[in-house]
Amino acid sequence: MKLVFDVGGTAVKYGVADEEGNYSFTDSVPTPQSDVEEFLQVAGSIFEKAAREYALDGVAFSFPGEVHSREGVIKGISAVEYLHEIPLKTILEERFGGLPVTMANDANCAAMGELWKGVAKEYQNVVFVICGTGIGGAVIERGKLDKGVTMNRGEFGNFPMGGFKDGALLSWSDYTLEKQARKYNIRKEPAEAPIDGIRLDQLALEGDLLAEELMEEFCYWMAVGCITLEFAFDPELIAIGGGISGNPGIIDRIQKTVVSMLKGQHQGYLMPRITACTNGSRANLYGALYYHLYGEKIEIE
Structure with missing residues (x-):
């Protein structure tokens, strides 16, 4: 049996599963906010109870x-900064009594979960757009995960x-549904x-009228992004995951909106x-397990 964790900025989901992806249970706790020691304490407590x-x-x-899965290090920006630039995989293996530990990016896990047990299981070339507070993504080509040169x-x-606003280059992540809701909260009068x-969508x-304007802007930039991905990767499918996949x-x-823009x-x-991803909140748990089971076999070198 494998213990599987999905670490996010606000919550850590976890569960125990067999090699077929059947979970005996799943649960969650708030993500520790202070430092790696608190994180290890929380993860260790979950491990000890499960063991x-x-x-x-x-x-x-x-x-x-x-x-960086093979190195066992997180080098880039994330919502859990205290886990950056430390030998995390080694630290975790020591904390878990020497059991093998694997680690993968959350968007890649969502993609692998959908490739294994979701919307992409019948396809070989799929681009995933994972929508949360920001936008992540993953690329499956010829049935394998391609993480690129720098991951x-x-x-x-x-x-x-x-373009630019207040000296900053705007990006696709500036137009997520949650960011649009924040704009509503700032602009709404009274x-x-x-x-x-x-609620913004509702x-x-x-x-x-303000909500309609912001939702139209959201759909516009989602459409622009998807059209860009279509020409960049020429996939069989663009699968949208994250919170909006359930709507x-x-x-x-x-x-x-895509059809209207291209007409x-x-x-x-x-x-x-x-299309929408189908595994909902379990996608990352499935994907992390899938990576643990098959590891380098599912990655493009």
Whole structure:
């Protein structure tokens, strides 16, 4: 049995699974905010409890950031900065009594989870767009994960979009649903209780003009991003994951915006096929386990 962790900026999801991806249970705790020692204490406590009930023979992690899986180091920007630039894999293996530990980027885990047990299992060439507070992504080519030279392939949230504002280069991640909700909270007059992305979409459907404007902007930039990905990778499928994947109405509006933008344009000969990921909150848990089981076999060198 494997203990699997999905570490995010606000929560750590975890569970114990067999090699077929059947989870005996899943649960979550708040992500430790102070330092690596607190993180090890929390992860160690979960491990010790699981080890009393299950015969564990490995531990798999999904982490945010620029995860160098083979080196066992996180080198890039993420929501859990105290885990950066330390021999994390070695530290974890020591904490877990020498059991083998694997670690992979969260967006890559989401992609691998969908490749194994989700929307992409019948395909070989799929681009994933993972939407949260920012935008991550992953590229599956010929059935394997391609992480690029610096492990940054698929960091689509860094695509420049919208020019400069206040001296900063805007990017795709500046137009996520949660970022649009934040804009609503700032611009709404008179001020109301803060809303999230789900509520923003509801308000737009109810006829709130500001919410409609911000949702149109969201769909526009999602469409631009997907069209860009279509020509960059020519995939069989563009799969959208993260929080919005559970809302078929939003995915449908993004597809319709793409169709509207390309109608009559010479780029329209290559129409993106967009769909939602299907594993929801379990995608990273499936993917981290999949990577633990198959590791380098599923990566393009």
